Amino acid sequence: MTPIFSCQHFLALAATLCLCIQVLAQEQRNYQGHWESDGALTVQFTDGEVTLTPMGPSALEIHYRRDGLKQLPSFAIAADRKTEPGATLSEDDGKLIYRNGSLSAVIHKAPFHIEYLRGQERLLSEESGFFATDTLRGFRFALTPGEKLLGGGERVLGMDRRGQRLPLYNRAHYGYTTQSPQMYFSLPAVVSSNKYLLLFDNSATGTLDLGASEKNILQFEAVAGRTAYIVVAGDTYPQLLENYVNVTGRQPLPPRWALGNFASRFGYHSEAEVRATVDKFSEENFPLDAVVLDLYWFGPDIKGHMGNLAWDKKAFPAPEKMMADLKAQGINTILVTEPFVLSTSARWQEAVAGNALAKNLAGGPKRFDFYFGNTGLIDVFSKDGRDWFWNIYDGLLEQGVSGWWGDLGEPEVHPADTVHAIGMADEIHNAFGHTWAQLLYERQTEKYPERRPFIMMRAGFAGSQRYGMIPWTGDVAREWGGLQPQVELALGMGLLGFGYTHSDLGGFAGGETFDRELYIRWLQYGVFQPVYRPHAQEHIPSEPVFHDRRTRDILRKYIKLRYRLLPYNYTLAFENSRTGMPLMRPLFFENENDPSLFDINDTYLWGKDFLVAPVVEADVATVAVTLPGGTWFDYWNDTRYSGDRALVPVDLDTIPVLVRAGAFIPTIGDINTSRDYSSKSLTLDYYAHASAPVSSRYIYEDDGKTANAFAQGKFEKLHFSAHRIAGGLTFSFKREGDGYTGMPASRTVTLKIHNWQQAPAVVEVGTVNLPLLQGEQAFNQAERGAWYHKRAQQLLVKFDWHRAPLTLRVKNP
Incomplete structure (x- = not known):
């Protein structure tokens, strides 16, 4: 028998009653004074104070405090974050404006609340803002119509979690499948389709209410803990994420x-x-x-x-x-x-x-x-x-x-x-x-x-x-x-x-x-x-x-x-x-102006250049793949796709894996363990197409085990670029870094140019013309040379690359 009130309903009702009392009390919350100290701004108001601290590029920590309210240290903030250039303060017409990069906090004095802008664009605003009762504390924010909210940690609810009330309590869910509102790794943070990130720096048991109880209110509740949140802005989603990990810390490179x-x-x-x-x-x-x-x-x-x-x-x-x-x-x-x-x-x-x-x-x-x-x-x-x-x-x-x-x-x-x-x-x-x-x-x-x-x-x-x-x-x-x-x-x-x-x-x-x-x-x-x-x-x-x-x-x-x-x-x-x-990476990283891509949870980008759609049902012969725009090639057979959808045929040996036009895909030969890794023989698959007349990529290499190899200069970056011209293609190769133990002194490079419709008249490496070979066997046996595979429409070029910059030209007849 289903009870009239579940435990969660009771908690939500209790929280709402507490907040009603709190909102009435906050009608009198007004500004009393402010001061700057140690690179932060503190504002006093009638029932406490709040400190705004720059956290690096376009990021602010907002920490509310009240006498007698226990605080805990921040678990989220990294000690070694970049803090420059710092924020600037101005005062205008009953407001304090605290600017940090592209993010501005506008502090309204009466009634007291804070809103956040990126440039002149409003991102987010406290509704009644900070609240604290004997048993609950948190924040309330106003949401904009149509705003999507992603995040909250591990959940199976669809990408957009708006309208959900999410428990913030890490909890095992054994044997889960297609629905799970609470799992092993909850995170008190959301990413908005308005390009901001909001993190509640509180480790206590709580709830993240994303417009579930009140349609246009985001409410964070916790039974205890730190009364602070962090707002991060960015002009793009990759920039937003970079600004966020500047605050919370970067993942070190694993072995x-x-x-x-x-x-x-x-x-x-x-x-x-x-x-x-x-x-x-x-x-x-x-x-x-x-x-x-x-x-x-x-x-x-x-x-x-x-x-x-x-x-x-x-x-x-x-x-x-x-x-x-x-x-x-x-x-x-x-x-x-x-x-x-x-x-x-x-x-x-x-x-x-x-x-x-x-x-x-x-x-x-x-x-x-x-x-x-x-x-x-x-x-x-x-x-x-x-x-x-x-x-x-x-x-x-x-x-x-x-x-x-x-x-x-x-x-x-x-x-x-x-x-x-x-x-x-x-x-x-x-x-x-x-x-x-x-x-x-x-x-x-x-x-x-x-x-x-x-x-x-x-x-x-x-x-x-x-x-x-x-x-x-x-x-x-x-x-x-x-x-x-x-x-x-x-x-x-x-x-x-x-x-x-x-x-x-x-x-x-x-x-x-x-x-x-x-x-x-x-x-x-x-x-x-x-x-x-x-x-x-x-x-x-x-x-x-x-x-x-x-x-x-x-x-x-x-x-x-x-x-x-x-x-x-x-x-x-x-x-x-x-x-x-x-x-x-989600598809909306590729096309931020298409709101439908925020909901795509069955297709993703693997790095910049692969588009992958796993087969997740039995006995399928085709998979409908969402494309984020541009031209893509089937990794297995070079079939070309464009538009916003592709119907990709599969068998048991294949899943949909597409490659972006203009991409360089680097590979090495077969090895038994990563200990044997070497790029001495390197293959570069380049996907030529008129829609990508210029492209560049790089690969990063070090010894695979030394900590902080990049900071020590013990690395090599191999840069590749391609420029499509009327008479053919020009490729440039260069390197940077001091090198690492075990680095090849030179490399044999096999360049595979996909989607190339004619045999070349000349393939030139530096000032030397490579021999034009006839047949796959001749190409495989040669130390260097070029071969046009007419049936596959691929041009294969083999050459040596020492450490000096190198130019390769493909000239059409």
Whole structure:
């Protein structure tokens, strides 16, 4: 029987009643004075004060305070953000105008409220603004008609979340499919179709009401926490995102192996099973870069051992040798860890003695029951908790562990009466995973400054990306309904700085029988998402090497393609580390003037030049693909598409993957592991078309492992450009950077010019004419030369490129 009032309805009603009282009180909120100090503006009003602090280009933090209202430190704001050039203040006609870049805060004195402009365009305005009662605090803003609101973290609700009331409480949703309003990684932030971003810097349990209770009101509510928000503006969405990650922090460049293929399941029970799995990848000619060990590495059963965090020597008798042997093959070991210490685990007494656990109200270790047993929770907010936890991680790093998988970090169970060093559970719940990642990142980089950490976690807070956090989308159902929302989840998270959000490829939960088509489709999509990690419950293998020959043969080609695309993908990772640009990008980044593109959640841009539409239904022969404008070529057969829609034929071997006209797609030859990466032999596929008469791209390279390689100048950028002229094509090649260890002294480049309708009269490299060859065999055997493939309408050119700038000309007859 459905109750007349659900819990959520009751909370919404209570919040509305509280706010009615608050609005009446705020009728008397007026300006009393202001002052500037330490590069910020503070304004006093009748019931408190607010400080506006420039956060860098076109970004402001607005922090309201009232006597007796507890505040917490900011979790979102990065300490090393750029703050120049600073803001300027002017006063005019009952208003203060505080300008920071293109963003202006207009502070109205009576009645007191703040509105925000980009230039002269109004972006956003407080309605009644800040409110605080005995049990609730937050903000109210006015929304404009037709405004779309994206974000809020991991949800399956469609891209535009306006009209939704979103819980802000990180919470597991096991076996989700096509609908989920609350998941592992909530974020108190939205991106507006009016090109602003609004972030509530509050880690407490709360709600984000996006016009659900009141049509044109955005309302943030929390039970406690910091009473601050951040407004960011930008002229374009990429610029908006770059301004945002300047405030919250940029994702550091991961090790190159993070872009390779992972072997992972729930889970490998023994060293022998790990070694046999790795051998199977080699036997079946599948590249591999990492093995992920789930909880059986520290215990033989699912329950009863969490918190041991030490090798089960019966199952893993020689873990250091095992990891060293894997490393010699170019394979990295990733271990799962959790923040729970069971009272039955070998470390329980040690954790209690070390004061590592969160407390109960009597001051003792807080104990509670959950799926894995009776447990305590490590207090990552306390110095003792952090020190105790890090000591375990440090020992494992010394043994040879390469990366971390932080699981259950919402935390999955977190009683409200749990006492942490800085507050109660409901005050800091959403920042637990964030602070855990911070502990790992900061301690590891302090002790091992030359290493790039790998930290995969399923829960965090705004700004967690600056600690290298790589999120995944949790325990998704192993069915078509589980595959269908994955693009939406990744795009929504990427808009808020989490460019490595990815899924358990193939699906994790359930699935009583193997669905070959579903599995193949999910892993095909995975080639064009940030982390390639099939992972599932073990009754059906997650690894492609354990499936039938047809499955293996199809997926071997895709995984090898993933490795051939490393120059392209690693460059996307580099761009993300510099500007926050996600690897998977929504179509409206391409055409901001088409409002319909904001709702597209089944097609996306992989970097700048690939357009991908995963196949998410069974037995389809064609896929309708939304195009964001321009001309595109089918990556598999060069079929040309334009307009706003394309009907792309598919079979089991293909999914729709299109390439932009004018693109350069760089690839290398087949390799077995990213350790063997080299661009000494580099292929550049150039897609010629009259609509792109001039184009330029680059690839970024370093040694794939040195931290801060770019800042140290230990890199190389290879720049390519093409200029279409009446007599043919001109290409330019140049490089920048001081270089890196292992960099090729020269490169053999194969340039493939697609969509080229005639054989050339001359192909000139520098001042030298290349031989014009006849036939594919002659071209493959030649050290240099050119061959026109008439049937494919491709011109292939092979030449050597040393470090000096180079010009290549294709002259028509």
